[in-house]
Amino acid sequence: MTKSYHVAVVGATGAVGTQMIQLLEDVTFPIKEVSFLSSARSAGKKLTFRGEEVVIKEATPDSFAGVDIALFSAGGSISERFAKDAVAHGAIVIDNTSAFRMHPDVPLVVPEVNPEALRDHKGIIANPNCSTIQMVAALQPIRAAYGLNRIIVSTYQAVSGSGIQAIEELQTQSQAILSGEEFTPAVMPVKGDKKHFQIAFNALPQIDVFTDNDYTYEEMKMVNETKKIMSDASMKVAATCVRIPVITGHSESVYIEVEQDNVKVSEIQELLRNAPGVVLEDDTANQVYPHAASSAGKKEVFVGRVRHDLDDSKGFHMWIVSDNLLKGAAWNSIQIAESLIEQEII
Amino acid sequence: MTKSYHVAVVGATGAVGTQMIQLLEDVTFPIKEVSFLSSARSAGKKLTFRGEEVVIKEATPDSFAGVDIALFSAGGSISERFAKDAVAHGAIVIDNTSAFRMHPDVPLVVPEVNPEALRDHKGIIANPNCSTIQMVAALQPIRAAYGLNRIIVSTYQAVSGSGIQAIEELQTQSQAILSGEEFTPAVMPVKGDKKHFQIAFNALPQIDVFTDNDYTYEEMKMVNETKKIMSDASMKVAATCVRIPVITGHSESVYIEVEQDNVKVSEIQELLRNAPGVVLEDDTANQVYPHAASSAGKKEVFVGRVRHDLDDSKGFHMWIVSDNLLKGAAWNSIQIAESLIEQEII
Numbered sequence: 001m002t003k004s005y006h007v008a009v010v011g012a013t014g015a016v017g018t019q020m021i022q023l024l025e026d027v028t029f030p031i032k033e034v035s036f037l038s039s040a041r042s043a044g045k046k047l048t049f050r051g052e053e054v055v056i057k058e059a060t061p062d063s064f065a066g067v068d069i070a071l072f073s074a075g076g077s078i079s080e081r082f083a084k085d086a087v088a089h090g091a092i093v094i095d096n097t098s099a100f101r102m103h104p105d106v107p108l109v110v111p112e113v114n115p116e117a118l119r120d121h122k123g124i125i126a127n128p129n130c131s132t133i134q135m136v137a138a139l140q141p142i143r144a145a146y147g148l149n150r151i152i153v154s155t156y157q158a159v160s161g162s163g164i165q166a167i168e169e170l171q172t173q174s175q176a177i178l179s180g181e182e183f184t185p186a187v188m189p190v191k192g193d194k195k196h197f198q199i200a201f202n203a204l205p206q207i208d209v210f211t212d213n214d215y216t217y218e219e220m221k222m223v224n225e226t227k228k229i230m231s232d233a234s235m236k237v238a239a240t241c242v243r244i245p246v247i248t249g250h251s252e253s254v255y256i257e258v259e260q261d262n263v264k265v266s267e268i269q270e271l272l273r274n275a276p277g278v279v280l281e282d283d284t285a286n287q288v289y290p291h292a293a294s295s296a297g298k299k300e301v302f303v304g305r306v307r308h309d310l311d312d313s314k315g316f317h318m319w320i321v322s323d324n325l326l327k328g329a330a331w332n333s334i335q336i337a338e339s340l341i342e343q344e345i346i
Numbered sequence: 347m348t349k350s351y352h353v354a355v356v357g358a359t360g361a362v363g364t365q366m367i368q369l370l371e372d373v374t375f376p377i378k379e380v381s382f383l384s385s386a387r388s389a390g391k392k393l394t395f396r397g398e399e400v401v402i403k404e405a406t407p408d409s410f411a412g413v414d415i416a417l418f419s420a421g422g423s424i425s426e427r428f429a430k431d432a433v434a435h436g437a438i439v440i441d442n443t444s445a446f447r448m449h450p451d452v453p454l455v456v457p458e459v460n461p462e463a464l465r466d467h468k469g470i471i472a473n474p475n476c477s478t479i480q481m482v483a484a485l486q487p488i489r490a491a492y493g494l495n496r497i498i499v500s501t502y503q504a505v506s507g508s509g510i511q512a513i514e515e516l517q518t519q520s521q522a523i524l525s526g527e528e529f530t531p532a533v534m535p536v537k538g539d540k541k542h543f544q545i546a547f548n549a550l551p552q553i554d555v556f557t558d559n560d561y562t563y564e565e566m567k568m569v570n571e572t573k574k575i576m577s578d579a580s581m582k583v584a585a586t587c588v589r590i591p592v593i594t595g596h597s598e599s600v601y602i603e604v605e606q607d608n609v610k611v612s613e614i615q616e617l618l619r620n621a622p623g624v625v626l627e628d629d630t631a632n633q634v635y636p637h638a639a640s641s642a643g644k645k646e647v648f649v650g651r652v653r654h655d656l657d658d659s660k661g662f663h664m665w666i667v668s669d670n671l672l673k674g675a676a677w678n679s680i681q682i683a684e685s686l687i688e689q690e691i692i
Contacts, residue, residue, distance in 0.1 A: 150657075154500035154599035156549045156588065170547075175524050178517060195633040201516075202639040203502045203590060203597045205651050205665045210630040214611075214653040223656060236657035240599040240665070242502065244549060244590050251549045253500035253586040253599075265560075284556040287541040293548040305551050307560040310569060311496075311582035319551045319586070 004032035008067045008091070010082065011074030012036035012056050013045065015164050016096055019330035020071050025050055027334060029341045037063050061085035068346060069337050072096060073329065087123035092346055094125050094333045101126040101225060108228050111335040112277045113140045118336065118345055125336055128229060129221040130328030131155050131241065131250055136229050137301045137327065138320045139256065141275040142268055143230065147259025150236040153222065156244045156251040157207060158292060159188065159199060161324050167247055173200040174245065189243055200245050207241040216241055249292025250324040257314045265308055268316060272303050277327070282306050290321040298323055299331045350378035354413045354437070356428065357420030358382035358402050359391065361510050362442055365676035366417050371396055373680060375687045383409050407431035414692060415683050418442060419675065433469035438692055440471050440679045447472040447571060454574050457681040458623045459486045464682065464691055471682055474575060475567040476674025477501050477587065477596055482575050483647045483673065484666045485602060487621040488614055489576065493605025496582040499568060502590045502597040503553060504638060505534065505545060507670050513593055519546035520591065535589055546591050553587040562587055595638025596670040603660045611654055614662060618649050623673070628652050636667040644669055645677045
C-alpha cells in the first residue's frame with residue numbers, strides 16, 4: 001500500500017506559505033490531510049485546497065498530532081517555538097527560516113546539491129536562504145566537474161523576500177513617487193531595524209541587520225550556508241547583498257574560480273544545460289539572458305552571461321536568476337519533502 | 347586681465363546637456379558667452395542662463411567660431427561629426443561620449459585621478475563613462491597609498507544613463523504595472539538593439555550592445571577606461587553591468603585587491619574621508635551607507651560598506667554611489683574645464 005501523508009503548513013497566509021500551498025496541489029506523493037496553520041490573527045480564514053475548503057487554524061503545540069511533514073515559514077521565532085512540538089508528535093519539520101540552518105544536527109539541503117544529507121536528519125531539516133539556494137544549485141555542476149575555490153557574489157534581491165508588507169511598501173511608494181506625493185519609508189530595508197529608507201527607484205545595500213564584522217546577516221548566510229551545503233569550509237565565499245525595487249525574482253552577479261586548468265566557457269555552458277533544475281539562457285548574439293521578470297513564477301534556476309574572466313584563466317562570471325519565493329523558498333521545501341519520500345526516509 | 351571664455355554645449359536639451367548648463371551657472375571661471383547647440387529638431391527652443399534668454403541653435407561646423415571650450419554630450423556620432431570642426435576653430439573639446447575615449451592622442455580624465463593628462467591634449471579631451479568615473483575617483487586614494495592589483499565590479503545603474511526616453515519608459519512602464527495595464531518595452535536595455543525588455547520592477551544584465559567576447563561595451567568601457575585613466579594596463583579589471591529601475595544614481599558593488607600587506611579597513615576609511623570629491627558614509631551600527639536616492643543631485647562620489655574580504659587579507663569590498671548625470675557626466679566635464687583653466691592650459 002502506498003503511504004499517504006498528512007502535511008502541515010505553518011505560516012499559511014504569508015508570501016512563502018501561499019506558494020507552498022499552491023505547490024502542494026501538484027506534488028507527486030499522496031496527501032491524505034492538510035493542516036494550514038497561522039497566528040491567531042489569520043486563524044479562521046478559509047482556503048481552497050484541491051477543490052475543498054480548508055479553514056486556517058491557529059498554530060499550537062497540539063496542532064501537529066498526526067502530522068507527517070510540517071513545512072514552516074512563519075519567521076524564526078515561530079519555528080523556534082513550535083518545531084520541537086512537531087518533532088515530538090513524530091513529524092519531520094522542513095523549516096524555511098534561519099532558526100536552525102547552522103545547527104550541526106540539522107541538515108541544510110538543496111536537493112540538486114546534497115540530498116544525501118537528509119539521511120542524517122534528527123527531525124528538523126532546514127531550507128537554505130533564498131539567495132544561497134539559487135547560487136549553489138547553479139554552481140554545483142561546475143564544482144562537481146572542475147572544483148570550486150572561490151565565489152564572489154553581488155545580489156539584486158526582490159522585496160518579496162521580506163514578506164507581503166515589503167511588497168506593499170514598494171508598490172505604494174512607487175505610486176507615490178510617480179504621482180509626486182509624499183511618503184514615509186516604514187518597512188525597508190529591515191522592518192525591525194532602526195532606520196528605514198526609500199526602496200522604490202533605489203537600491204539598498206542592506207538585507208537583514210548588520211553583524212559585528214560589518215557584513216549583514218544575509219551576507220553571512222550566503223557565506224556560511226554555501227560552505228555547509230557544499231561541505232567545504234575552506235571554500236572562499238564573499239557576498240554583497242542588495243535590495244532592489246523588484247517584487248519577485250532574485251538576480252546574482254557571480255564570479256567564481258575553479259580548481260582545474262583550461263576549462264572552457266562552452267564546457268560550463270554544456271554542464272549547466274544538462275544540470276537538474278537549471279536552465280541555461282545564454283546567447284548574447286541574440287540578447288538571451290535571464291532576468292527577474294522572465295523567471296518569476298518558474299521553479300528553475302536560470303543562468304546566463306557565462307564568460308571567462310579577462311585576466312584569470314580559472315575565473316568565470318555569470319548571472320543567476322530565480323524566483324525567490326519558489327526555488328528560493330517554497331519549491332525547495334517541497335522538493336525536500338519529495339526527496340525524503342523518494343529516498344524512503346519518511 | 348582675467349581671461350573670459352566662450353563656452354558651447356552640444357546636446358543642450360539632453361539629460362546630460364541640461365545638467366551641464368545648470369552647472370555652468372555656478373562655475374568659478376568667467377564666461378563671456380554661451381552657445382547652446384542641438385539638432386535641428388530642438389533648435390529655436392529658449393533657455394534661461396544667468397538670467398538671460400538664450401536661443402538654442404542647430405549645431406553646424408560654423409557654430410564653433412570663437413568658442414574656447416566645447417562641451418559635447420549629444421551621442422558619439424555627433425561628436426565624430428563636429429568635434430574636429432570645433433578644434434579647427436580653436437576650441438578645446440570636452441567630449442562626454444565614447445567616440446574618442448580610447449584614442450591614444452585623447453586624454454581620458456577624471457580630475458581627482460589624472461589631471462596631469464590634460465597637458466597632453468591635442469584639442470579633444472574625453473570624459474570617461476559614468477560607471478568608470480565614480481569607481482576610479484573612489485579607488486584612486488587607495489591605489490595611491492597601497493597599490494591596486496585587481497577590481498571586480500558589479501553595477502546597479504540608473505536608466506538616465508540611457509537618456510530622457512529611458513526615464514520616460516521606466517516611469518510609464520512602472521505606472522502601467524501598478525495599474526495592471528499592458529505595456530510594450532521599446533527602449534531598454536538598448537534602444538538600437540534587436541530586443542527590448544521590461545525595466546520596471548526588473549534588473550537587466552545588459553548595458554550597451556554585446557562585444558565579440560560576450561562582455562557588453564559598457565563592461566569593456568569600465569575595463570579599458572579604468573586601465574587608461576590609472577595608466578596601468580596590467581591591472582586586473584572585470585565588470586558586470588546591470589540596469590535597474592532607478593532614475594538617477596549609479597551604485598557599484600566593488601571588490602578590490604591591494605598590493606600592500608596588512609592594510610586595515612580603518613586606514614582605507616580614513617583615506618576616503620579625506621579624499622577630494624569623495625564622501626565616506628560608512629557606519630553600519632547606525633545604518634549609514636550611501637544609496638542612489640540619497641546621492642542624486644549631489645556632485646560627490648559616496649562610499650560605504652567598506653569591509654575586509656573574509657578570506658583574502660589583501661581583499662576589500664565596498665559600495666560606491668554617485669549621481670551618474672553629475673559626477674558621472676556633466677560635473678566631471680565641467681571639472682575638466684575648470685582644471686584646464688587652473689592649470690593654465692587654456
